[in-house]
Amino acid sequence: MVSYMKPAPITKKYFTPGVFVLMLIALNGIAFLLGRLFFGIGAVTHLNNQYPWGIWIGVDVAAGVALAAGGFTTAALGHVMHRSHYHDIVRPALLTALLGYTFVALSVSIDIGRWYYIWHPMIMWNGSSALFEVGICVMIYLTVLYIEFLPIVTERFINHVNLKGIFSFLNKPIERLLMLLDKGLSKVMFVFIIAGVVLSTLHQSSLGTLMVIAGPKMHPLWQTPILPLLFLLSAISVGFPMVIFESMIAARSFGLKPEMEILSRLGSIVPPILGIYLAFKLGDMFIRETFVYLTSFNTQSVMFTIEVLFGVIIPLRMFLSKAVLKSPLWLFIASCLVIFGVLLNRINNFVTAYTPPYSFSSYFPSFGEISVTVGFIALLVLLYRLIVFNFPVISVIDRHYTPRTKYAIRGSEQ
Amino acid sequence: MEKQSRREFFKTTAIVGSAIAGLSSNSTKAAPKNILSEDRMGVLVDTTACIGCRSCEWACKTAHGIETQSLEKYSDRTVFKNMRRPDVNALTVVNEYANHQNAQLPTDVKIQCMHCDHPACVSACIVGAFSKQENGSVIWDTKKCIGCRYCMVACPFQVPSFEYNKAINPEIKKCDFCFERTKVGKLPACVEICPVEALTYGPRNDLIKIARERIKRNPDKYFDYIYGEYEVGGTSWMYIGNQDLRNVAFPKLGDKPAPGVSEAIQHGIFAYFVPPVSLYALLGGIMWITKNRKNSEEE
């Protein structure tokens, strides 16, 4: 156990040149977002009656949900299976999931034509709609994520409530309230943790059911009744690579040493899951004999090949190698490939595969659409940074613990 | 996690489980109106009779308050050079297709919502804004719609269109089978105006008989196929013509209802919430066992 590590707010400078670049990207996205709000979806996107869904659904929503899967996979590993040596990564993964889903919800609201009716599904139910199920599950799961995050907030403020001036009389009661909340939460938290895992498996798979109803409008390389299973498996398999990816980026930008011990262990869990996913993907292809479509050269066949080769087969081989698991650089590259594979898979399912019988031109996202998508990602990173600077999320060296030289961490505390 | 007695753990798990199960009994009832009446109405489109005058386009716009040119201007046949699709300003359009058997007799096909017997749009809509009415019409409810456009993704005939250029209250537009007119006993506007009776309005079952009869009486004139009789489980609007319409105006579709597979999956995953609840119980069990093991290891 690496008990000398303890989650704590990062103490560094928030503003760096990189942060300013991100802010510019975010502002550009917000500008187009305002355009959409004031002039309608048609003003900023290339969507039309032939292509009703574009990258706001394919990337922001579908890929966003998949890439936030690290939250429920680590929760399952750390809390449900009680593998405590993973505890250091549960919080960062939780935060990513929380922000990820928040932005998924935001993206959905701007993609739908009547954003002010986003609450309609709560009271107007259609049990046969896959989208309804995704919507409801995501709403509940988002709430669960916020509840799971609460202990981090109480931990931050217990013993630190310090209101000044006329509000100072509130310090004691707030403190007591936080204590009470903290105690109550830790008693029932397991309910939410399990619920979070169940809700995730549900909507991760229903996201796959979404396109099933499009039937022949979807290219046969992707259209299959086992789409929900493929979506679930790929979401689970991208969970840990995503955690590895974030931990390494965070370690780098906060000047910490990547926790290779945990990350390699995580990496070693990837191959079986990725392998099962690949088996189903290829098995499905052979059963439905869709490989014939690969012999013709077009956007669909090329995208499918890239997705499976670079997004699944190559990283699978990499994760199987001991040398890759031990090397931070190669582990990072392998994780990036899995992430790329799932991202591309979602884009393919929702955009590339969608080939309506009557169309006047094919769909390619507009500059505005890309700006909003990229802007949201920048905003997400900025928020992440802001939160880890103020809340105990990332594990750093515990000040009250004498570190062994073996684990000395380069420049973590100044 | 705090220490917790085994009883307490199971109690809480059980309460949550039954709460979810309680939800399920409601949600199985929560479905939009989707009636398949024996006497549902339909329209038989005899494309061999259609002269491509496009009066129906004009009548439809007029009946739905869409701005339009005067009826005379519709005789302009140059519009047939391009394929057109129904959109927010035209709930129905007529396209002309070459006829390779007889170049003198091109095939004019009026296109609008097919009013499916098992509509994908009704099954897909997240809030149940679409419904299939007793008289066969598939209609849309502006009070519910959130503008997600999933209906457009789902429709196998690629019919619903969306007002992309409206910032506030954009609508989904499609042929509503003139629901407001038929309710008060009037004919659909397009059927009423058609000068050559290419459109026949009547009970769907009778229309199939009429279509069979016409094909039988004139086997040289017709290609022996009723488009819409079985497509995606049958549609209220059906077509006959001088050539196989699946090659020109319509997609080749199977006879299985479009929502079939996705509804089967959906109901499989959610069969009375048994799968989610069992998963919940299973995870709870694992959590409890691993926690006990950890505790005993630490002692």
Ligand code: SF4
């Ligand atoms: S044609 Fe499309 S819009 Fe019309 S009823 Fe069928 S699925 Fe719905």
Ligand code: SF4
């Ligand atoms: S756009 Fe409106 S009618 Fe269509 S599926 Fe969404 S909520 Fe339903």
Ligand code: SF4
């Ligand atoms: S039935 Fe009514 S709405 Fe539909 S095409 Fe005819 S006139 Fe238009």
